Amino acid sequence: MSAALFQALQQLLGANHVQDSEQASPFLTDKQGTYVGRVIAAVHPANTEEVAAVVRLCVAHGAPIVVQGGNTGLMGAATPDGSGTSVLLLLDRLNRVRAVDTDNDTLTVEAGCILQNLQDVARDAGRLFPLSLGAEGSCTIGGNLGTNAGGTAVLRYGNTRELTLGLEVVTAEGEIWDGLRGLRKDNTGYDLRDLYIGSEGTLGIITAATLKLFPLPKAQATALLAFDSLAQAVDLLSHARAGFGASLTAFELLTADCLALLREQFPDGPQPFLDAPQPWFALLELSDNHSEAHARQTFEEVLGEAFESGLLADALIAESLAQSEALWLLRENMSDAQQRAGRNMKHDISVPISRIVDFVAHTDALLQEHFPGVRNFTFGHLGDGNLHYNVAHPLDSSVEAHMQNYVALSELVHDSAHAHGGSISAEHGIGQRKLAMLPRYKSPVELDLMRRIKRALDPQNLLNPGKVFALDDDGESL
Structure with a gap:
C-alpha cells in the first residue's frame, strides 16, 4: 500500500517534489534533536489545490498526514513518528504573497511564507506586521498560526490569533474552505478561524491567511x-x-x-x-x-x-x-546561549502577572529542595505573563544526569504554574513533548469537548495523530 501511495503522489506532484524517507531525512528530526521519524513520503505541493489532492490520496490509502513549516517548533508537533506509515506535507512551495491591501490594512499570504519576509513586505508597503520572535528568519506563518505564536510584541498587538482575520484551510477530507475574509466584524456563526489557529495541524491544514497590518511607528x-x-x-x-x-x-x-x-x-x-x-x-x-x-x-x-x-x-x-x-x-x-551551554529543561509557562512573584519564589524554592544546585534561567514576556522558566544542570553534575529528572522536575514546575492559575504552554503548543502531561491539567469536560471537535473534523484521525492528545481515557483510539 505504501508503494502504491508513493507512486500516486509522484504522479500527482512530479517525482522531483516527492521524497522517500531517506531523502527526506533533513525534515524528520525536530529542532532540538529529540524526535526522529520515518515516512512513506515527504511531499512539496505547489498550491492549495495540490495540498487538497494529497490529502484525498492519503485518505484513500489510510495514511496519516503531518504538516511542517520551518521546523522551528520545540514540542515535536511537526515531526512524524517512527512507524513509517505517514506522509510529511511540507509547505515550502506555498510561499506567495497574494495581496497587500493598505486601505484595509491587510496582507494575504500563503502558509509557507517566512515570517521575516512578511515583515519586509509590510514595511515596503509602509505598514507594520508586528509578530516578532527569535526564529523569524526561518519560521513560517503557517507554523506561527498552528501554534498561535506569541513573541515580543504580544503586550501591544496580541498573539497570532489576534493578528489574523481570515484563513484558507484544507479539511481532513481534502476539501478547501476559503475563509480569507479581511473583515474585522463577521458574526455569521461559529468562528472556524479561531478553531484552526493553535490546533497544531490536528484539525485541518492551514494553507493561507489574511493578516492585520498596522501603521509603521514614527x-x-x-x-x-x-x-x-x-x-x-x-x-x-x-x-x-x-x-x-x-x-x-x-x-x-x-x-x-x-x-x-x-x-x-x-x-x-x-x-x-x-x-x-x-x-x-x-x-x-x-x-x-x-x-x-x-x-x-x-x-x-x-x-x-x-x-x-x-x-x-x-x-x-x-x-x-x-x-x-x-x-x-x-x-x-x-x-542560542542556552544551546551553546548545553541542554536544559525548557518550560513555556504562563501565569497571571499578579501571581508571577509568588510563582517564581515558590517554584525556585521547591526546585532547590528537590533538585539541589539546579540553575534557573528565567526570561520572557513579563508583559503578558509568559515566562520561559528554564532549568539547567547543577555545576557539579552532568547534563545527562540532569535530563534524567525531566519528568519529575517538569511536573513540579507545571504543578506550580497550574496552582498559581497558569498554563503549562503559553506559546509553544503541546505537540509530542507535553502530550502525556495535558490530562493532568485539563478537566475531563474540557478534554472531552476537544475530543468531540477532533472526531467531528477529523473522523479518521489522520491529521497529525499523536499530537496534542491521542487516546480516550479508556484507551480506545480516536
Missing part, C-alpha cells in the same frame, strides 16, 4: 532596566502601562544569571550592567506614532517618575538605533 525608544526585585519589575510594568498606554510595545524580563550566560557565550556581544548588583532586568520598548522628540520626552517622563517612586534601580536608555539593536540582541541570543 519612532521607537528602548531601555534596559535594572530592578532590586521581581516585585519591583512587576510594579514598574503597571506604571509603564499607565504612563505609555498603547504605545508600550514590549516588556521582556531577564535575570542577572541570563546576562551572565550571555556574556559567557557571546563575549563579543553587548555587556551592559557588567558589575550591577541587581538580580532582575527588563527590556522596555515604546513605539510612538508622533515623533522622535515626543517618544523621548514621554520615555524620560515616565521613567523619571519611576525613579522618584522607587520603582526602578537603574536604566540604560538606547541613544541610537544601533544601541537599541544591541540591547535587543540580549533577548534574541538567549536561546
Whole structure:
C-alpha cells in the first residue's frame, strides 16, 4: 500500500517534489534533536489545490498526514513518528504573497511564507506586521498560526490569533474552505478561524491567511532596566502601562544569571550592567506614532517618575538605533546561549502577572529542595505573563544526569504554574513533548469537548495523530 501511495503522489506532484524517507531525512528530526521519524513520503505541493489532492490520496490509502513549516517548533508537533506509515506535507512551495491591501490594512499570504519576509513586505508597503520572535528568519506563518505564536510584541498587538482575520484551510477530507475574509466584524456563526489557529495541524491544514497590518511607528525608544526585585519589575510594568498606554510595545524580563550566560557565550556581544548588583532586568520598548522628540520626552517622563517612586534601580536608555539593536540582541541570543551551554529543561509557562512573584519564589524554592544546585534561567514576556522558566544542570553534575529528572522536575514546575492559575504552554503548543502531561491539567469536560471537535473534523484521525492528545481515557483510539 505504501508503494502504491508513493507512486500516486509522484504522479500527482512530479517525482522531483516527492521524497522517500531517506531523502527526506533533513525534515524528520525536530529542532532540538529529540524526535526522529520515518515516512512513506515527504511531499512539496505547489498550491492549495495540490495540498487538497494529497490529502484525498492519503485518505484513500489510510495514511496519516503531518504538516511542517520551518521546523522551528520545540514540542515535536511537526515531526512524524517512527512507524513509517505517514506522509510529511511540507509547505515550502506555498510561499506567495497574494495581496497587500493598505486601505484595509491587510496582507494575504500563503502558509509557507517566512515570517521575516512578511515583515519586509509590510514595511515596503509602509505598514507594520508586528509578530516578532527569535526564529523569524526561518519560521513560517503557517507554523506561527498552528501554534498561535506569541513573541515580543504580544503586550501591544496580541498573539497570532489576534493578528489574523481570515484563513484558507484544507479539511481532513481534502476539501478547501476559503475563509480569507479581511473583515474585522463577521458574526455569521461559529468562528472556524479561531478553531484552526493553535490546533497544531490536528484539525485541518492551514494553507493561507489574511493578516492585520498596522501603521509603521514614527519612532521607537528602548531601555534596559535594572530592578532590586521581581516585585519591583512587576510594579514598574503597571506604571509603564499607565504612563505609555498603547504605545508600550514590549516588556521582556531577564535575570542577572541570563546576562551572565550571555556574556559567557557571546563575549563579543553587548555587556551592559557588567558589575550591577541587581538580580532582575527588563527590556522596555515604546513605539510612538508622533515623533522622535515626543517618544523621548514621554520615555524620560515616565521613567523619571519611576525613579522618584522607587520603582526602578537603574536604566540604560538606547541613544541610537544601533544601541537599541544591541540591547535587543540580549533577548534574541538567549536561546542560542542556552544551546551553546548545553541542554536544559525548557518550560513555556504562563501565569497571571499578579501571581508571577509568588510563582517564581515558590517554584525556585521547591526546585532547590528537590533538585539541589539546579540553575534557573528565567526570561520572557513579563508583559503578558509568559515566562520561559528554564532549568539547567547543577555545576557539579552532568547534563545527562540532569535530563534524567525531566519528568519529575517538569511536573513540579507545571504543578506550580497550574496552582498559581497558569498554563503549562503559553506559546509553544503541546505537540509530542507535553502530550502525556495535558490530562493532568485539563478537566475531563474540557478534554472531552476537544475530543468531540477532533472526531467531528477529523473522523479518521489522520491529521497529525499523536499530537496534542491521542487516546480516550479508556484507551480506545480516536
